[in-house]
Amino acid sequence: MTLGLMLKDVKISLGGRTLLSLSKTVAPGDVLTVMGDSGAGKSTLLEYVGGFLRPPFEATGRLILNNRDITTLSPQDRHVGFMFQSPLLFPHMSVRDNLLFGLPNGGMTKHERATAVEASLCDIGMDDFADRDPATLSGGQQTRIALMRLLLAEPEALLLDEPFSSLDQSRRADLRDLVFRLARERGLPVLLVTHDKEDADAAGGDLVEL
Numbered sequence: 231m232t233l234g235l236m237l238k239d240v241k242i243s244l245g246g247r248t249l250l251s252l253s254k255t256v257a258p259g260d261v262l263t264v265m266g267d268s269g270a271g272k273s274t275l276l277e278y279v280g281g282f283l284r285p286p287f288e289a290t291g292r293l294i295l296n297n298r299d300i301t302t303l304s305p306q307d308r309h310v311g312f313m314f315q316s317p318l319l320f321p322h323m324s325v326r327d328n329l330l331f332g333l334p335n336g337g338m339t340k341h342e343r344a345t346a347v348e349a350s351l352c353d354i355g356m357d358d359f360a361d362r363d364p365a366t367l368s369g370g371q372q373t374r375i376a377l378m379r380l381l382l383a384e385p386e387a388l389l390l391d392e393p394f395s396s397l398d399q400s401r402r403a404d405l406r407d408l409v410f411r412l413a414r415e416r417g418l419p420v421l422l423v424t425h426d427k428e429d430a431d432a433a434g435g436d437l438v439e440l
């Protein structure tokens with residue numbers, strides 16, 4: 231039994247040419263940093279793991295997440311959380327409603343849902359922000375909320391595509407530490423695409439150069 235995320239003989243091609251091939255296992259709580267030149271296929275790799283890869287790309291290989299073969303599952307059945315460069319909160323909803331949106335639909339009472347949202351705000355030191363509009367938050371605060379919304383859905387792995395690149399150096403380091411701490415606490419394997427060597431050093435895990 232292998233917990234974590236296993237990319238087994240993954241090969242992605244474009245127009246008959248191999249774009250990337252790799253075999254890696256990311257243990258629960260560990261980060262695999264993905265680096266490489268522009269156009270090397272970093273985002274394409276995350277799209278493949280998330281289940282969003284479309285023609286003209288072709289892929290072979292297997293994706294095993296916590297012993298589940300997710301290779302052919304739809305994105306929502308993979309239980310993988312995806313975070314991009316811009317946080318993309320719903321602008322017409324309060325922070326609280328944005329977070330409530332992240333929770334699974336069934337299985338929780340209204341009270342449990344509210345408690346889960348409060349706890350997630352506490353976890354990131356933003357207890358007072360529940361009623362705020364996303365537009366009134368800084369970039370770093372929006373990214374924190376987007377991260378917590380992702381985690382409320384209880385993903386089994388995180389895919390992060392340059393999530394810190396819109397932040398200045400000190401906010402970047404704070405958010406990076408937060409993400410890595412939460413991933414460790416929850417035992418989530420992380421694939422992190424970045425251009426920044428400091429991100430890779432802070433992640434401390436395996437590094438793949440495409």
Ligand SMILES: Nc1ncnc2c1ncn2[C@@H]1O[C@H](COP(=O)(O)OP(=O)(O)OP(=O)(O)O)[C@@H](O)[C@H]1O
Pocket residue numbers: 244266267268269270271272273274275285286
């Ligand atoms: N729909 C598409 N059709 C054809 N080629 C595509 C398509 N989408 C992306 N590509 C090509 O696939 C390659 C990989 O793109 P990808 O976005 O994964 O690179 P990347 O490593 O994430 O780059 P960057 O660091 O610039 O974001 C690039 O050469 C890109 O031009």
